[in-house]
Amino acid sequence: MNKTFVTSLITISALSLSIMQLSAIPVQGEPKSLTLRAETNAVNMDMVIKDNFIKAKYASAENRFLQGNVKAAHDDFADLISKASHDDYVFLAYGIKMAEFGFFDLTEELISKLDNNLYTKNYVKDIRNFYYPSGMISLKDTLYLTDAYAGIVYNNLAIETSSELLNSVQAEESDYKNYLIALGYYKSNNLPQALKHINNAIMENDVNLNYKILKAKILADSDKPKQALKILAKIKKTEVYTVDFQNKIKSAEEYVLYKVSKDNALKDYHLSYYYHLQGKSLLATKVLQSAIIQAKSYTPQIFGLLGKIYYENDEPFKAQEFAQRAYKDNSKNYHAVMTLADTYYDDRKFEEALKYYKEAKKLTKESAPSVGIAKSYLALEQKKKSEKLYKKLLKNPSTDEDLLIGALKIFPQRAYDYLPSIASVDITNNDIWLGLANMAIKDKNYSMAETYLNNSYYIDENNFKYYYYLSQVLRAKGEIEKSEISLIKCSTLNSNYEAGINFNAPEKVHPRQSVYEK
Numbered sequence: 001m002n003k004t005f006v007t008s009l010i011t012i013s014a015l016s017l018s019i020m021q022l023s024a025i026p027v028q029g030e031p032k033s034l035t036l037r038a039e040t041n042a043v044n045m046d047m048v049i050k051d052n053f054i055k056a057k058y059a060s061a062e063n064r065f066l067q068g069n070v071k072a073a074h075d076d077f078a079d080l081i082s083k084a085s086h087d088d089y090v091f092l093a094y095g096i097k098m099a100e101f102g103f104f105d106l107t108e109e110l111i112s113k114l115d116n117n118l119y120t121k122n123y124v125k126d127i128r129n130f131y132y133p134s135g136m137i138s139l140k141d142t143l144y145l146t147d148a149y150a151g152i153v154y155n156n157l158a159i160e161t162s163s164e165l166l167n168s169v170q171a172e173e174s175d176y177k178n179y180l181i182a183l184g185y186y187k188s189n190n191l192p193q194a195l196k197h198i199n200n201a202i203m204e205n206d207v208n209l210n211y212k213i214l215k216a217k218i219l220a221d222s223d224k225p226k227q228a229l230k231i232l233a234k235i236k237k238t239e240v241y242t243v244d245f246q247n248k249i250k251s252a253e254e255y256v257l258y259k260v261s262k263d264n265a266l267k268d269y270h271l272s273y274y275y276h277l278q279g280k281s282l283l284a285t286k287v288l289q290s291a292i293i294q295a296k297s298y299t300p301q302i303f304g305l306l307g308k309i310y311y312e313n314d315e316p317f318k319a320q321e322f323a324q325r326a327y328k329d330n331s332k333n334y335h336a337v338m339t340l341a342d343t344y345y346d347d348r349k350f351e352e353a354l355k356y357y358k359e360a361k362k363l364t365k366e367s368a369p370s371v372g373i374a375k376s377y378l379a380l381e382q383k384k385k386s387e388k389l390y391k392k393l394l395k396n397p398s399t400d401e402d403l404l405i406g407a408l409k410i411f412p413q414r415a416y417d418y419l420p421s422i423a424s425v426d427i428t429n430n431d432i433w434l435g436l437a438n439m440a441i442k443d444k445n446y447s448m449a450e451t452y453l454n455n456s457y458y459i460d461e462n463n464f465k466y467y468y469y470l471s472q473v474l475r476a477k478g479e480i481e482k483s484e485i486s487l488i489k490c491s492t493l494n495s496n497y498e499a500g501i502n503f504n505a506p507e508k509v510h511p512r513q514s515v516y517e518k
Helices: 045-066 070-082 088-101 104-113 118-131 139-154 158-166 175-187 191-204 209-221 225-237 243-260 264-277 281-294 296-312 316-329 334-346 350-361 368-379 383-393 401-410 412-425 430-442 446-459 464-476 480-493
Strands: none
Touching (some): 045 070, 045 139, 088 104, 088 446, 104 139, 118 209, 118 412, 209 243, 334 350, 334 368, 368 401, 401 412, 412 430, 446 464
C-alpha cells in the first residue's frame, strides 16, 4: 500500500459517473465549495471532473448522515448509485462504506452490479460475513436503525438511543437491532446490559464478525480477560480473505490485548499497535516512546514495534536503528528480525537479508519469512532454490499478497493469474492495477486498460505510471496530441520515468488502512 494510506485519512474513492449525469446537491451546512485540483488542460479532464464532483456529492450525503439526517443521506447515496457507470472497484468501495453505516440495501444494490470475477468474490464474502444481519430488513426499519447507529457513534446519544431502541417494537426481529442496543450500552459504559444484548445478537446470527468483536471488547472492558481472549481466538480462526478485513481483525486483537494486559508498559505496547493499525502512527510512536521510560523489561518489544512502524511508514534509517536495538537485547524478537531482513533487502544487501529471513522463519508459522527467503535467493541469482521454494509455497490456494507478488518475478508467465489474485485480496494495491493495465494494452484491449487506469487514478492521481499508460492508450486510439500531453505529465512527475516504467511487482507491501476511508 502506498504511503498516503498510512499518513492520513482521505475521502472515499469516487464513483465513475457520466458527466451529463452530475449535478450539485444543495445542502445546508454543505462542506466547503469544491476547487478542482488539476490543471485546466489536463488530458484526463473527464476523470478530474468526475472525481472532484462525486467526492463533493458524497461528502454532502455523508455530512447529512453524520448529522442524523438519515433519510436524506440514504436518498443521496441511492441517487449516486443509480447513476453510477460500471466500475467494480468503486462499487466495492461504496459497498463497504454503506454496510458500515447500516445501509445494507444499498450495499446489496452495489453488489448486484458487480461482475462475478475473481477479485470481487473475496470482498463480497468479507463484507457479508463482517457486517450483515441474518436477514434483510425493510427500508423503514433500515432508516430507523441507521438513525440509531448515527446517534450512538457520531452524535453522543448512546444512552438515549439504546433506551429508545429497547422500548420500541420496530425492527424487533432484526439481530442488528440487538447489536445496536449493545453498542449503545457499551458506549455508555453499561457493560452488563451491553453483554446481554450482544449475546442475543450472536444467538440470532453467529456468523457476523462485527458482533463478536464487540463482545470481545465488552468482556475485555468488563475485566473478564479469559473470556475476551477466548472470543478473540474464535474470531482469529475465521477465514477472512482480504487485507482490509484482516486488518480489522488485527486491530480488534490489539485493542483487546491492550485492555486485558496488567502491566502498564505492555498496555502501551498494544495500544500503540492498535493506533498504528488505525493509521495513527505518530500517536503510536509517542505512546511507545513514553513506555520506554516506564519499563525497561519490555524494551525489546517496544523497540521492535517502533522499528516495524517506522519501516511501514517509509523511514528505513529509524526502522533499522530501533530494530537493531531490539535485536541486541533479544535476538528472537520477530518484529526486529523481520524489519532487519526487510531493510537489508531494500538496501540490496541480500546475503544479510537472507540470514535474517532464515532467523525469522524459526520464530513464526507465518509465510512472510519464507517469501523473504525465496525472493532473496532470486536476488542472489540462485533461481533454482527460489523456484523450488515458491512452488512449495504455492501448492495450496493462497491469499497471501506478498507471496503472489514474489511469485510474479519467478513465474512472469503467470501474471494473468496472479495479478487478479492479488487484486482479490487488496484492491488498494495501485501497482497491480497498473500491471493489469499494461497487460491489457499489450493485448490491445484498450477499453479494459482504461478501466484499470481509472482504478489507479482513484487510488493515486499523481502516479507517473498512470500517465504513461494513459498516453499509450490515447496514442492507440489516435488521440496523438492528448497522448503527448499525458506523457509530458508523466515526465513532470518523474523525469527518469523510463527506468521505472516497465511493470515490476512491488518489492514490499505496506500495511493497509482502508481505501474506503480516504
